[in-house]
Amino acid sequence: MAAQFGLRLRKGAATTALAAATVAALAASQAPGVTTDSAGRQTAGSPSPEATTYSEDTASGDGRYYTDLPPLDSPNPSPGTGDGSTTAGSGERGIPATVLDAYKKAEASLRDAKPGCNLPWQLLAAIGKVESGQARGGRVDASGTTIGKILGPQLNGNGFANISDTDNGAYDGDATHDRAVGPMQFIPSTWEWAGRDGNSDGAKDPNNVYDAALAAGHYLCRFNWDLADSGNLRSAILSYNNSTAYYNTVMSWLEYYRKGTHEIPDGTGSLPHTPSDNGGGTTGNGNTGNQGGSGSTKPSPSPTPPNKDKPGGGKPGGGSTPTPPTPPTPPTPPTKPPTNTDTVHHLEAAGPAKLTATAGAPFTDRIAARTETKAGKAVAKVRVRFTVVGDTDTTFTGGEKVATVVTDSTGKATAPGLVAGEKTGAVTVRATVVGRTVAALDYTATVTARRADALARTTTTELTCVANGEFAEQVAVKATYKGAVAGKVAATATLIKSPLDPTENDKGPYFKNPADGKPLRTLTGLQTDKDGLLTLPKLYADAAPGTYLLRIETEGGATLTVELKVEAAPTEATPTEATPTESASPSAGASQ
Structure with a gap:
């Protein structure tokens, strides 16, 4: 479906080579000094382009995405074709109606909730295109829920991250390893805290495009990132999938959609063809259009049964009992050395025992935890997730309630600063190890009422x-x-x-x-x-x-x-009656 620099791509070896070469060239032109492999991912030892203090889990688990680039022609419909839904290539240029509505509603919601983020809906559209081809061309029902789940490949370390199951298969149907889920491809552990109810139906469903788009918007806006800033925008995109090629592909679609786009009917969008792993890795669950691949791995052929027509082949009276062929011994998979995370036995508190702040004010101290082996040895480079739990409006800096931090050389992970909300009382912050089941560590922070003296x-x-x-x-x-x-x-x-x-x-x-x-x-x-x-x-x-x-x-x-x-109220004066003046008596002796 995609065209690169005027040349329309087709599936096949030539397509794969061209896509890899073009993406690698584009990556090199936009990210000097960053080493990438043939798929455009950063190689070991390359510095993380975002270089943020906090290493948040990537939303998609750095899983599969699509490398198809936008066509050269305008994303707007051609003159005289109405909405463009019947023109050649319109499904590639347009965005399905319900999916487009979800992106725009998410932008409006974030404009109110986090106005400093400046999230453009076109960024959600670009990520939705790269992650799932706009929900598989807009195959959604009236409420925005995908028709059939969109599941990424099993994240078992085979070409992707190795993420053991975190949701007992509740979201992805896989109780062994996690898979990215839904039109915006959230891994279950990230959806657990990042999920939102975008269509106000009382549920947070990663398979619903309204819920997923709003969750993606909040995810991209955390840490007070201003997406109008190119550096913050880059950090946000790379936090979704930490690949330079991924960033370049998303940016290509972002710029394309910024030039204009148009609405097409649901279900008429075109499907992407070129996965980032060239179709390798474990396949998905077999759903049509599944991001993990709709095919299934072919079963191994059964051992060849003995030939009953040969002497001694099992016929009655045919001599000695035939010896069945020995099935081939499967090769022993190489033993993987334990990762740093595998060696963590417990968490130890490494911060202050008591945290107190006045409502609305930042806490002076910060919570910290240390990962240790059973023998008490510090373990570095382990992800520790800090979560503000319970009914409270206390958050980390930036308004988020979850932050994931990588332990330093001393095994210590320090959470972002806490900001007290208006609700007073005790607040619990829980530390857990990502990818390892060990006892959680709870911290209590106290929010006191605002005071005057x-x-x-x-x-x-x-x-x-x-x-x-x-x-x-x-x-x-x-x-x-x-x-x-x-x-x-x-x-x-x-x-x-x-x-x-x-x-x-x-x-x-x-x-x-x-x-x-x-x-x-x-x-x-x-x-x-x-x-x-x-x-x-x-x-x-x-x-x-x-x-x-x-x-x-x-x-x-x-x-x-x-x-x-x-x-006292004034008493009203009583008017005094005037005494009439008596007439003067005639003077004595006056003559009559």
Whole structure:
């Protein structure tokens, strides 16, 4: 299906040679100094291009992918052909409708959840093309679930990574070794923590393109990677499959889809032809279009039965009993030396015994574990997975709850920094050895509530009102902790009887219950805002004049007592009746 530099590829030896040569050349041009093998994978001793501190499990287990490159013509439909679904090569250029919708919905979700990641849906489309040919050309049902599972080859070390079963075959149907699963080819151990519910049906199914696309988006956005940065983009792609050729192939499709694309009906997409291992390795489960290969290994022929027509060949009376031919002895497979992981007997705590942080703040100390043999000898180059378990919003830096770290020369693996969430209490972080069943090591980190050690009013206005009236100004305070703003700190406000009796008063000023308007003299569940500010509801006064006290307290011990004065209502003056002026008597002696 693929064309490289104007030459359409066909299956066969020539195709394989051309694909390998082209990919190797492209890899060399984009990654100077990196040594690759004939399949474009990094050879032993080559530095990892991403060179990140944390060696996260690759999403696909570095399994099989497809090396077919985009055609030279435009990904947009030709003029006059509608959606392009009937034109030659349209299945190669277009993206099946449901699959395309899943990619775009995942991009929209990540835009809200992790806006700093800048994930383009075209990157998901490029990885989906390389991993499974867009879910085998869009063979999905109405809900986005693939029609038949897409399984990669058995990861048994034969041309691929050696990953023993981690899911009891729950996802991949293989209880011996893991296989990559679904349209985005997640290995079960990675899906266990990276899986997402992309279609809101309450399940996390790696075979559903909505779930798989959203999981791939979150996987690519971990560690605060900004995919608009070329270095972060490279690290993210290589974390999916640590192969330079893989990176180059994905980038080719990413640039192709960025030029434009179009929607085609589900099930009409073309299938890729050129696997990265040239068809080698263990085949898949035999499903049609299985990424692991739809063929099956031919059974060994049965030993040739004895020829009954020869003398003594088993006929009655034919002489001595014939000796059956001895079946050939199968060759003894070479004994593989134990890997570093195979020698790990247990995990030992190598970090601080106690970790505490205030809600929303980073933990100062970091969790660490050491891998050791039974004799207590340190084991280097072993992957240790740290997982934040339970119902908590505490995460590692970057918002992830899982990180895998390779032990150093002393056998020590140090987890990324923890960031406390808003939920207070104990948090469990579990360390396990990837690829080896040994007892897990649990660490307890404690998240304490945000605190304030000082409160102050934001104004100095005297708070007064008349009986049966309302206070003109609302009480507003600012909380600080060690001189810094104390945001999101829990607080209470109580109208108390006296400095020596902090119980709730039964008269004087009051708040109004928002539900029924009745007097309320204690407020709980208050919280300062991000700037440490808290404004209380309006205060009212009953008929009792006097001086009253409002006490505000915060988590951490900050206390402020505010004085409230209620003055007696002025008495209305009774109007005085004027006495009419009597008429003057006639002067004595006045003549009549």
